[in-house]
Amino acid sequence: MQEVILLYNPKAGDTYFRFELDEFIAVFNTAGYDTRIFRSRAKGDMAAYLLKADLSNVAAVFVAGGDGSINEVVNGLMNCKHKVPLGVIPAGTSNDFARSLGFPSEYEKCINLLANMQMEDVDVGCVNGRYFINVCGAGLFTNVSQTVNIDLKNLIGKMAYYLKGAGQLPSFRPFKLRVEANGEVYEDNFILFLVLNSGSAGGFKLATDAALDDGLYDFVGIRQVSLPEMTLLLVRMLKGEHLKDKSVLHLQSNHFLISSENIQDDLRESDVDGESGPLLPLEIDVKPKALSLIVNRQNLIVAE
């Protein structure tokens, strides 16, 4: 019998996924697989487990957690010699990436859809040598998920992110950014930027025409704007029309060089899939279709 591996982060989201382990084993057993389970004890455990595990008889690896856990497992899998497909169960707080795949948040439905084992090859980003699957960015609000207290997040969920984000506003200063992509150089004052695969971050669909398998990532940068301009931008964002706004720089490329001379020290560290990432300057490459992902084909956003 082939095996599947289930890695779960017991501290992710509301921590309730642990009550679904029996359901997962039963569904995959019916589908013809034995399940190997790994419970992480600390950050880094899941990637370390994958690097040591025998994956020769493994049909797929599943991770139950949020974007940070997915990032860890993507890095583990990208560094393994066996190419094994990945499935994600949205058991985190924000679940930006899992939601972009169209899986339902009810665990039972999600597990049953995953057991269909429908697969697509998707792009993976690499920033200064570290892989990311959904988003890399810096500036206002971008490091909120990594700096929030884990117990507060477990207790009040996404509200903890909003509170932390509001706390950044008083001391925030816009910064000059230099972006090189597609042979062009762009320089201006920004408040934040994100480089996206699925197009979604923080619960917003920011890059409306992004696809997971087009070999391109979307750069979305928000320029320094006045408060009234910001209000207009938020309205356009809710309507999905913000990419045409003059306060937004939108680029698509497979390679970006991003630097800033005057970004404040506490924002110089990038955020990578909700975790702390490398310091600016950043060199971002897209590895086209480098990972096989288990998808819900009806809801998947892929290139035409």
Ligand SMILES: Nc1ncnc2c1ncn2[C@@H]1O[C@H](COP(=O)(O)OP(=O)(O)OP(=O)(O)O)[C@@H](O)[C@H]1O
């Ligand atoms: N057993 C553990 N105890 C504490 N932290 C862990 C454990 N296992 C993994 N981690 C780390 O917990 C952090 C947060 O996990 P994760 O991002 O999966 O959940 P989340 O923050 O609730 O969800 P989201 O990122 O979608 O908002 C990650 O850095 C992950 O590596």
